[in-house]
Amino acid sequence: MDNKLIDITGLNNQITLNEIPDIDLYMDQVIQLFENKFSNSKRNEDEKVLTKTMINNYAKGKLFFPIKNKKYSKEHLILISLIYQLKGALSINDIRGTLSKINEKIVDHSFKVEQFYESFLHLTEKNAAVFEKDIINKENDVVEEINILEDMESGQLEKILMIASMAHMSNLYRRAAEKLIDKLEEKE
Numbered sequence: 485m486d487n488k489l490i491d492i493t494g495l496n497n498q499i500t501l502n503e504i505p506d507i508d509l510y511m512d513q514v515i516q517l518f519e520n521k522f523s524n525s526k527r528n529e530d531e532k533v534l535t536k537t538m539i540n541n542y543a544k545g546k547l548f549f550p551i552k553n554k555k556y557s558k559e560h561l562i563l564i565s566l567i568y569q570l571k572g573a574l575s576i577n578d579i580r581g582t583l584s585k586i587n588e589k590i591v592d593h594s595f596k597v598e599q600f601y602e603s604f605l606h607l608t609e610k611n612a613a614v615f616e617k618d619i620i621n622k623e624n625d626v627v628e629e630i631n632i633l634e635d636m637e638s639g640q641l642e643k644i645l646m647i648a649s650m651a652h653m654s655n656l657y658r659r660a661a662e663k664l665i666d667k668l669e670e671k672e
Contacts (some may be wrong), residue, residue, distance in 0.1 A: 497525050498608055499565045501598055508555035511536055514564065522568070534568065542567055545576050549587045559590050562601045569608075573658045580664045585668075622649055 499521050509517070518534040526533060542548060548563040556564070563583060570579045589595030626645045633641060 497522060498569075498605055499561070500605065501562075501602060504547050504561045506542065506558060508553075508557050511539055511560070514539065514556050514561065517561070518564070518568065518616075523553050524613075534564070539564070541576075544588075545580055547576070548582055549591050559597050562597050563587070563590075566601070573661060574665070575656070580660060581665050581669050605612060622646065625649075 498519070503517070503521065515534050515536065519532075522533040528558065528637075543551070547567055548560055551557075552561060561584070567579055570582065574582070586595065586597065586600070590597055623646065626642055626649065630642050631643060631654065
């Protein structure tokens with residue numbers, strides 16, 4: 485393997501608070517903001533980062549508080565960004581459960597979601613650094629295991645073993661997140 489894998493994952497690809505306008509946006513503007521920011525993270529050209537249907541489903545699923553005058557506030561954009569990050573690992577119901585208290589606090593004006601989001605962005609930077617080191621360690625582990633095997637092309641086996649190992653790690657993190665969501669919902 486090489487560092488291209490790390491480069492193409494878009495580890496630090498996040499919408500920052502400075503990139504979120506202070507004015508409310510129409511849906512098409514929201515979609516354009518996300519497309520511009522995350523287009524290089526797409527798996528292929530046909531994949532959509534965010535669509536009207538997705539946003540409408542998030543609204544119907546009560547993943548964020550209701551919009552006003554068909555416009556999305558800075559708080560909505562922060563929540564949509566969080567949803568974008570969560571949807572790859574969690575179900576819509578789990579995302580709703582995770583964000584419900586934040587939505588309530590935003591509506592009550594008892595929560596500065598910008599500060600929370602800034603903390604999230606700091607953690608994503610740290611996660612990316614840990615991920616880079618972990619990928620290198622995982623590649624070394626895979627090479628060690630491949631050296632034990634003798635009967636197949638090592639290049640293909642190396643990729644398959646790396647895929648299986650990363651998928652397993654993803655499942656472990658997803659399951660841990662689901663358990664935390666269950667505990668969050670228990671407290672309610």
